[in-house]
Structure formats: C-alpha cells, structure tokens
Amino acid sequence: MSFIEKLKDAWKRTNSLVCVGLDPDLARFPRHLEKNAEAIFRFNKEIVDATHDLVCAYKPQIAYFSAVSAERQLEQTIEYIRSNYPHIPVILDAKRGDIGSTAEMYATEAFSRYGADAVTINPYMGHDSAEPFLRHADRGIVLLCRTSNSGASDLQDLVVDGAPIYEHVAKMIAEKWNANRNCLLVVGATWPAQMAKIRSLVGDMPFLVPGVGAQGGDVEALVKAGQTADGTGLIISSSRAILYAGSGVDYAAAARAETLKLRDTINKFRCAPQPDIAGTDS
Amino acid sequence: MSFIEKLKDAWKRTNSLVCVGLDPDLARFPRHLEKNAEAIFRFNKEIVDATHDLVCAYKPQIAYFSAVSAERQLEQTIEYIRSNYPHIPVILDAKRGDIGSTAEMYATEAFSRYGADAVTINPYMGHDSAEPFLRHADRGIVLLCRTSNSGASDLQDLVVDGAPIYEHVAKMIAEKWNANRNCLLVVGATWPAQMAKIRSLVGDMPFLVPGVGAQGGDVEALVKAGQTADGTGLIISSSRAILYAGSGVDYAAAARAETLKLRDTINKFRCAPQPDIAGTDS
Numbered sequence: 001m002s003f004i005e006k007l008k009d010a011w012k013r014t015n016s017l018v019c020v021g022l023d024p025d026l027a028r029f030p031r032h033l034e035k036n037a038e039a040i041f042r043f044n045k046e047i048v049d050a051t052h053d054l055v056c057a058y059k060p061q062i063a064y065f066s067a068v069s070a071e072r073q074l075e076q077t078i079e080y081i082r083s084n085y086p087h088i089p090v091i092l093d094a095k096r097g098d099i100g101s102t103a104e105m106y107a108t109e110a111f112s113r114y115g116a117d118a119v120t121i122n123p124y125m126g127h128d129s130a131e132p133f134l135r136h137a138d139r140g141i142v143l144l145c146r147t148s149n150s151g152a153s154d155l156q157d158l159v160v161d162g163a164p165i166y167e168h169v170a171k172m173i174a175e176k177w178n179a180n181r182n183c184l185l186v187v188g189a190t191w192p193a194q195m196a197k198i199r200s201l202v203g204d205m206p207f208l209v210p211g212v213g214a215q216g217g218d219v220e221a222l223v224k225a226g227q228t229a230d231g232t233g234l235i236i237s238s239s240r241a242i243l244y245a246g247s248g249v250d251y252a253a254a255a256r257a258e259t260l261k262l263r264d265t266i267n268k269f270r271c272a273p274q275p276d277i278a279g280t281d282s
Numbered sequence: 283m284s285f286i287e288k289l290k291d292a293w294k295r296t297n298s299l300v301c302v303g304l305d306p307d308l309a310r311f312p313r314h315l316e317k318n319a320e321a322i323f324r325f326n327k328e329i330v331d332a333t334h335d336l337v338c339a340y341k342p343q344i345a346y347f348s349a350v351s352a353e354r355q356l357e358q359t360i361e362y363i364r365s366n367y368p369h370i371p372v373i374l375d376a377k378r379g380d381i382g383s384t385a386e387m388y389a390t391e392a393f394s395r396y397g398a399d400a401v402t403i404n405p406y407m408g409h410d411s412a413e414p415f416l417r418h419a420d421r422g423i424v425l426l427c428r429t430s431n432s433g434a435s436d437l438q439d440l441v442v443d444g445a446p447i448y449e450h451v452a453k454m455i456a457e458k459w460n461a462n463r464n465c466l467l468v469v470g471a472t473w474p475a476q477m478a479k480i481r482s483l484v485g486d487m488p489f490l491v492p493g494v495g496a497q498g499g500d501v502e503a504l505v506k507a508g509q510t511a512d513g514t515g516l517i518i519s520s521s522r523a524i525l526y527a528g529s530g531v532d533y534a535a536a537a538r539a540e541t542l543k544l545r546d547t548i549n550k551f552r553c554a555p556q557p558d559i560a561g562t563d564s
Contacts (some may be wrong), residue, residue, distance in 0.1 A: 023384070063380060063387035069395060071353055097404055098345060098377050099431040099492075101522075102305070104464055105345035113351060124426060126433025144406060149381040151408025158450060160440040165447070168440060210381075240383075251428040 003117045003140035006089045010056040011232045016263045021239030022060040030251040037070040044077040050252035051259045052085045089117040097122035103132040127210040129273025137180040148211030175200040192221035204228045213241030223269040231270035285399045285422035288371045292338040293514045298545045303521030304342040312533040319352040326359040332534035333541045334367045343375040371399040377444035382436035385414040419462040430493030432471025456484040474503035486510045495523030535550040
C-alpha cells in the first residue's frame with residue numbers, strides 16, 4: 001500500500017486528521033523518567049500506545065534524536081509503530097535537501113534505514129534534489145511550501161510575477177514534481193489565507209500542517225481553509241502541546257486527552273466528518 | 283579561535299583554498315577495504331593523513347554516514363582531525379533547516395555532538411530558523427545561496443524586483459544575519475558569472491564552492507569570479523574526484539596527487555598567491 005493510500009485509510013479508520021509529532025525533549029520529560037537516550041523509546045512507546053486510535057500519522061522529528069545520539073531509539077520507535085499499528089503511517093520530519101548523489105543517501109536514511117513511510121524535504125535546491133526521493137512512488141514526499149514560523153516571510157513571501165514564491169513552489173510541485181502522485185506540502189497552521197490560496201492551486205494534494213498548539217494556529221480557520229471536499233486533505237500536527245500536556249506518571253493519559261480534544265475540535269469544522277467508527281471513548 | 287580566524291590561518295599555512303569533501307561511499311571504496319561502516323573511519327583517516335598539508339578545510343557530508351548507521355565513524359573522523367590537525371577547520375555538510383526549537387537541536391548535533399567548526403544550513407525557512415545557529419559566534423554558518431546543481435535554477439533564479447532570489451538571499455544574509463561575522467555562502471563552481479555578482483554584494487564573506495571535479499566547474503573562471511582582493515575568500519570543495527582517484531591500495535597517494543593538482547591549478551589563478559611555506563613536495 002502506498003503512503004497516500006495508507007494515509008487515506010488512516011483518516012477514515014480513526015476519523016482523525018491529527019498527527020502526533022514525536023519531539024522527545026529530555027529537558028521536558030516527565031519527572032519520573034530518566035533523562036537519557038534510552039528513556040526516549042519508552043516515552044515514545046507510551047505516547048503511541050495512548051494515542052494510536054486517535055491519529056492519522058506519527059511524525060518523529062529527527063533532530064531531537066540526533067542531538068542526543070538516539071538513532072537507535074528512532075529506529076525502535078518507527079519499528080514499534082510499524083509492528084503494532086501497521087495502518088498508521090510514519091512521516092520522518094528531517095527537511096533534507098541536497099544534490100542528486102547525496103539526496104540518494106538521505107533517501108536511504110529515511111526509507112531503508114528508518115523505514116519511514118514519508119519524509120519532509122526542502123525544495124530550495126530544485127527538482128534534481130527532490131528526484132531521488134520522488135522516485136520512491138510508494139513513499140510520501142512532503143515538501144516545504146509555506147512554513148508556520150515568523151521568519152517564513154523572509155524568502156517564501158518574496159513576490160515573483162505577482163505571486164509569492166510559496167505559490168510558485170506549490171504550482172511547480174503540483175505540475176512537475178508529482179508524476180508519481182506522492183507529493184504533499186508543508187503549509188503552516190498560522191497562515192489560513194495563504195493555505196486557502198495554496199489549496200486552490202494544488203487540488204487534493206495533502207498538506208502537513210504544523211503550528212497548532214504551542215505555536216498558536218487557529219483550528220477553525222485552518223480546517224476551513226485547507227480541507228478538501230470530502231473533509232480530509234490535512235495532517236494536522238501537534239507535538240509539544242500533546243507530549244508535555246502532563247509532567248507526572250500519568251503523562252500518557254494527559255497526552256491522550258489532549259489528542260482527543262484536538263481531534264474533536266478539528267472534526268467540528270470538517271465539511272463532511274466521518275462517523276466515529278473506532279470506539280475511542282475508552 | 284573562531285571558525286573564520288581558523289580558516290584564514292589555514293588558507294595561509296597550507297597556501298591552499300582546497301577543501302576535501304569526505305563523502306565515504308562504500309560502493310566506491312578501494313577494492314581491499316571492507317564494505318561496512320567500520321571501514322569508513324579507516325578510509326577517512328588515510329585520506330586526511332595524506333592531504334592535511336594541502337587543504338584549508340575538511341567537509342564531511344553527513345548523509346554518507348547516516349545512510350549506513352555510521353554516526354560513530356563521523357564522530358571519530360572529526361575527533362581525529364581535531365586531535366591531529368587542530369589548525370584545519372571541519373565543516374559539517376548537513377544543510378539543516380527548521381524552526382527555532384528544532385534548529386537548536388540541529389545546532390547541538392553539529393557543534394556539541396560532532397564538534398564541527400562550521401555547518402551548512404538551508405535559508406528557505408528564514409531568519410528564525412538560522413538564528414539558533416548564528417548565535418554560535420565562534421562557529422561558521424554556511425548558508426545555501428546559489429547551488430551548483432542544474433535544478434538550482436528552479437527556485438534560486440526566480441526574479442524578484444529585477445534580481446534573482448539568490449541575490450536577495452546573499453544581501454539578506456550580509457546585511458541582517460551576519461551580526462556575529464560568522465556567515466559564509468554556498469556558491470556553486472558551475473556559475474562563475476553569478477558568483478562574481480554575489481561577490482560584489484557581500485564583500486569579503488567566504489564562499490564554500492562545491493562543483494569542481496566530478497561536477498565539471500571551471501577552476502580559472504571560478505577563482506577569478508570569487509576570490510577576494512588578497513587571493514582568498516574561497517573554500518573550493520572536491521569530494522569524489524579526490525576520494526576515488528585511485529581504487530587500489532595506493533588510493534590515499536592518488537588522493538594526495540589529485541589534491542595537490544587542484545591546489546596548484548587554483549593557485550595559478552589567485553591574484554596574490556602566498557609563497558609555498560608548507561613544503562608539500564613530499
């Protein structure tokens with residue numbers, strides 16, 4: 001099953017557009033956990049076990065692992081999700097980007113070593129930097145378009161022929177890079193007007209949407225701006241607001257409650273919400 | 283000593299603008315070496331020992347390590363250079379780029395975990411994605427500007443207010459991001475006209491120049507386009523043409539010969555070449 005099929009299946013199964021971002025920050029770990037690389041897998045496992053029926057994807061952020069030499073824990077985390085919840089796609093957030101031969105190595109890192117279903121990449125270097133990823137037709141290639149941070153405007157908003165660069169990026173990806181129908185775009189939750197414009201340019205291409213929760217993006221505005229006609233099209237990612245909702249031994253339950261709340265808030269604004277088929281009131 | 287001071291010192295000591303890119307590709311390793319992660323450190327060590335008096339920097343490309351789970355070998359390689367040739371700066375080629383909190387983790391990866399003197403990053407996400415790197419005043423922050431690959435034109439050449447995006451990027455970095463005087467730019471060897479224009483915009487800011495050797499950039503044209511008034515300003519990186527110059531047991535000697543040839547070719551076109559003080563005819 002390709003990434004896109006797996007994603008559509010997950011949207012339906014869990015009636016959820018929520019993606020939990022796995023950003024294991026030792027400095028914010030629950031008090032009772034040790035502050036070392038080994039604890040990272042245990043932390044992720046408990047978060048995944050507590051939220052798997054409420055999410056359409058998990059998104060481990062590789063920087064949080066590589067800063068503390070926790071490559072093994074990243075492998076274990078993805079392996080655990082694939083073994084126990086094989087219907088949930090894993091997006092490796094790595095934002096890689098380099099020329100052909102090096103990009104091939106990065107694709108090997110994401111897809112072969114870590115076994116991710118999808119990976120985020122940076123489009124600044126152009127088509128030949130994306131191609132070694134794009135040719136993996138069964139994987140999702142998630143390209144930065146309009147990011148959620150304040151500095152996004154520095155480059156992404158510069159105007160070329162009457163339209164900002166991020167619109168050119170969106171069109172280029174939709175028209176030229178998406179031959180395998182495996183592209184997605186990163187569009188920040190903090191910019192609903194820009195999101196609506198991008199949606200009008202790229203059809204049903206899914207968006208990975210960071211910036212709700214800690215970064216303060218407005219859920220109603222983003223869902224209305226970004227959803228497709230069937231009420232999907234969005235992978236709405238929240239990391240810190242879920243992972244660190246609690247700081248005690250009950251942190252996984254607190255993460256579940258926060259995930260459920262976000263899922264239900266999102267679903268209020270979906271134009272054709274699916275019936276709740278997963279029995280998630282446990 | 284800051285990265286920039288270390289670089290200036292290395293330019294002078296070795297009378298060289300050459301940077302050897304450490305892209306250890308197991309598939310291209312000399313026949314007698316084993317094709318596993320452990321062999322990577324041995325390979326790098328021999329290349330470094332054979333070229334240290336001919337280079338101004340080493341540039342390990344992290345993708346070649348992470349694709350084969352060779353993080354430990356990357357640590358060993360940088361540690362070996364720092365211990366044995368402490369005057370040669372190490373640029374970690376990683377092209378990272380993400381929002382603030384994640385960028386901090388990437389800076390920790392590059393500077394604390396691996397101990398690199400400098401790191402390459404991608405400017406697409408704007409100033410707040412660069413800031414967690416820039417604040418390390420003693421390290422070099424090498425930002426993508428005009429890359430050497432053919433796809434570079436897809437985004438970097440789009441015209442904003444009469445000038446291509448890469449010129450806006452160069453100016454923004456020179457005027458706003460360089461408060462700590464620790465920025466450098468990636469400018470591909472394959473575009474000497476663009477390089478000359480960028481040089482006119484950013485003063486003496488050093489350029490990291492990939493694209494000679496395997497990618498075919500013309501040495502005379504790039505040196506004349508990019509050097510500063512004192513005949514420096516360039517870190518000219520070659521990887522595959524040096525690393526895989528030989529495929530037998532004498533691969534390190536072949537790498538040395540190729541490095542010497544590139545250094546001397548470059549020096550022919552420098553406007554104020556330094557005298558050869560390193561005695562490199564051994």
